[in-house]
Amino acid sequence: GESVGLHLPTLSVQEGDNSIINCAYSNSASDYFIWYKQESGKGPQFIIDIRSNMDKRQGQRVTVLLNKTVKHLSLQIAATQPGDSAVYFCAEIAPGNNRLAFGKGNQVVVIP
Amino acid sequence: DTGVSQDPRHKITKRGQNVTFRCDPISEHNRLYWYRQTLGQGPEFLTYFQNEAQLEKSRLLSDRFSAERPKGSFSTLEIQRTEQGDSAMYLCASSPGQLVYGYTFGSGTRLTVV
Numbered sequence: 001g002e003s004v005g006l007h008l009p010t011l012s013v014q015e016g017d018n019s020i021i022n023c024a025y026s027n028s029a030s031d032y033f034i035w036y037k038q039e040s041g042k043g044p045q046f047i048i049d050i051r052s053n054m055d056k057r058q059g060q061r062v063t064v065l066l067n068k069t070v071k072h073l074s075l076q077i078a079a080t081q082p083g084d085s086a087v088y089f090c091a092e093i094a095p096g097n098n099r100l101a102f103g104k105g106n107q108v109v110v111i112p
Numbered sequence: 113d114t115g116v117s118q119d120p121r122h123k124i125t126k127r128g129q130n131v132t133f134r135c136d137p138i139s140e141h142n143r144l145y146w147y148r149q150t151l152g153q154g155p156e157f158l159t160y161f162q163n164e165a166q167l168e169k170s171r172l173l174s175d176r177f178s179a180e181r182p183k184g185s186f187s188t189l190e191i192q193r194t195e196q197g198d199s200a201m202y203l204c205a206s207s208p209g210q211l212v213y214g215y216t217f218g219s220g221t222r223l224t225v226v
Contacts, residue, residue, distance in 0.1 A: 043218050098145075
């Protein structure tokens with residue numbers, strides 16, 4: 001498969017603007033999805049999750065949208081702040097499974 | 113500290129040496145997971161425990177890798193005869209039960225094999 005290596009897709013966004021990060025997942029049977037934020041030198045940090053019986057879920061400044069037809073997730077961050085600069089991963093899990101399958105990361109760089 | 117703790121944070125070792133990492137999960141979590149992450153990639157599943165039982169292992173976990181969780185609390189991951197390809201971040205996570213809700217990662221151990 002395609003290897004991203006060091007060249008992560010990067011989104012540069014002005015502080016205060018909204019950010020949208022996209023993710024294509026692989027398993028149509030997956031029924032639970034999580035967005036993680038990972039800062040340099042740290043482990044992934046939970047942001048928001050969504051089950052497959054929903055198409056939208058909102059948290060504090062974040063919204064996740066799920067389109068099962070095209071196996072697509074998106075994460076919207078409102079009023080992006082410098083502290084939002086990180087790599088963002090989506091992860092999926094299928095019923096009866098215990099492992100998270102992570103998608104490719106997206107780097108967000110917030111410009112003050 | 114109520115999070116997942118991993119030790120050491122960084123390890124540099126010579127090729128061919130053995131290394132061991134430790135993970136202390138959140139105390140009430142009975143499930144513990146190990147993942148490996150290389151630069152620019154998402155974490156990849158290695159293995160998981162429910163209490164002291166190792167219930168699943170990935171094909172990524174070669175015979176040079178062994179994980180234990182002897183008392184159902186902390187876990188160790190040992191890599192024997194390290195190779196340069198083993199250089200990666202090794203992440204531990206824990207969750208409270210059958211479902212993955214509350215899945216929490218530690219900060220990882222960065223291994224560099226020289």
